Amino acid sequence: MRVKDLKKKSSNRVDVSYLRQFGIQGFGDDNLYPQTLRNIIAASPTGSECVERYTDFIEGNGFRNVMFAEYVINRKGDTVDDIHSLICSDIAYFNGISLHVNYNIFGEICELNYIPFENCRLLEEDSNGYVSKIAVHPDWSGKKTRAGKPIRVTKESIDFIDVFNPRKEVVLSQIEAAGGIECYKGQILWISGNGKGVYPRSRADCVVTEMSTDEGLANVKYRNTRCNFLMAGMIVTKKGSSSTNIDENGNVVDTGNEDSGFSDIIYQLQGDTNAGKLLEVILNNDEEKPEFVDLSSKNYDKEFTVTESSVTERIYSAFGQTQWYTIRIGKTGFSGNIIGEVFEVYNSIVSKQQRMIERAFQKIFNDWYEVVNPSNDYSVEPLKYVRNAAVSNNSGGGI
Structure with missing residues (x-):
């Protein structure tokens, strides 16, 4: 049967609409797709387990260059490794990255901060199809509070920050337009796993029904x-x-x-x-x-046994963890050699996400105000199975 002949048409997985009051592209029909997705995953025991394992393998053992990983990159004292850990979770949940950079008066990057991917929304495209700014709000549901007051979603409470473009002439012109370096909000490197300028689709999206089940x-x-x-x-x-009782007049009283x-x-x-x-x-x-x-x-x-088995298998499959599932149900034996092979296979599955991280950090530190990583090695060390508890943590992992 041809696709166009199917009576039941599949709807868009991620609805995108124009929110005129903010001038942004809505992320989902209620603009809360990532928040809703996170809640669905959190409520699913199997989904949470798979996302956690997915996150661990994306993070691996951190950057191979230990000196680079320990470099402090902002005034809060965060290291490169701290930021790396946070964005790995965002990739696992949403298939996206958002990093905020600040510049000095010379137009050089001097600070890097993490922004939760779920807090970012794309500005509406201009006539050339270019998205010039990222809209950032602490909580698009409007439920978060500060000093006892909810942070409502208004145009005044949203930060509109320029997209990442480290060319000095661009940065210096943005600083001038903002009224000086003290008023400049910096830029955001926003990366979607589904392409430039489009909201990403999470790996968990295809099994949201199974996770709810x-x-x-x-x-x-x-x-x-x-x-x-x-x-x-x-x-x-x-x-x-x-x-019932009878009163003095002979009437029945309830x-x-x-x-x-x-x-x-x-x-x-x-x-x-x-x-x-x-x-x-x-x-x-x-x-x-x-x-x-x-x-x-x-x-x-007992009547739910078959449903539970098929649901669990589909969730594992969506995250590329079929081999983990066969070990779980006893179909495959459990030994150090088998687990080691499973680690190698899953490391190859998450290599695409790790390369996304490598490219992101390379873009930023190529324009850093000082040389931080002379080796130019931004690769992530894959997670390894620890066969001996005495092995150093730098070469270990777990299941």
Whole structure:
């Protein structure tokens, strides 16, 4: 069947719209795609595990050049290694990087800072298709507070910062236009794994449904455990007297004390600490013998086994971690040699993301105000499996 003949059309994974009030391109239909994606991943046990492993392998053992990795790059005391660790997480979650650079009066880069990728939005393209600025806000949902007050998303609370262009004539003209070096906001090196000037699509995007299902499966297990595999029962007995009285005029008066059988104490029968308790329901004017009503419910956990297995496998596959999954389910043996081979395979999978990092740092430090890395080696050392606990941490890793 041809693509155009399919009745069910797939929607865009990342909606982009123009937010006129801010002059920016919305990231998702509500401009909160990265925030929503992070929450979905955090709620999925399998998704969180895969992203964490993905992050670890992208980061590897840091930059091979240790002196460069330990170089302090801003007034807060952050080192190159600190910034590297932060952007590896952004690549794993969102497939993007955002780094802020400041310049001195000579138009040379003198400071580097990390900006969370989820805080950045692209300005609308101009007539030439060029995005000139990056819009930065601490929290696009408007829920973050400072000094007890929420930081609302307004044009005044958004920083519009020039995109990265280290050419001296460009930087000096921007400094002059800003009113001097003290008013200049610097530039942002914004990189998308899906191309220049477009919002990236996360590796997790194709399995957001599976990750949401994974969260639901965890809720089912919670329900079965906390709300009783062994449900409580109910004993129905008779009551010797009526709940009504006769007043002095011979009229029937309802005392209002009739027991409906389901009082506030029913909550005491719920939960793992109350499993197996009994509920007594007293009936009025019933001559039958006491009756036990079983409230046990069916344990649905086994019926979710197939779904859980397929969901977990798809999430692992989306992150290129199929070999890790086969080890997890026991399909592949567990030994030092096997794990070492898996490390090598996964290091090759994340090499593209590591090269993205190398190119980003090389662009910045080629225009740094002093020579920081004479070797010009910005490569990241791959993560290695530690076969001996006594091996130095500089050559180690873990699973």
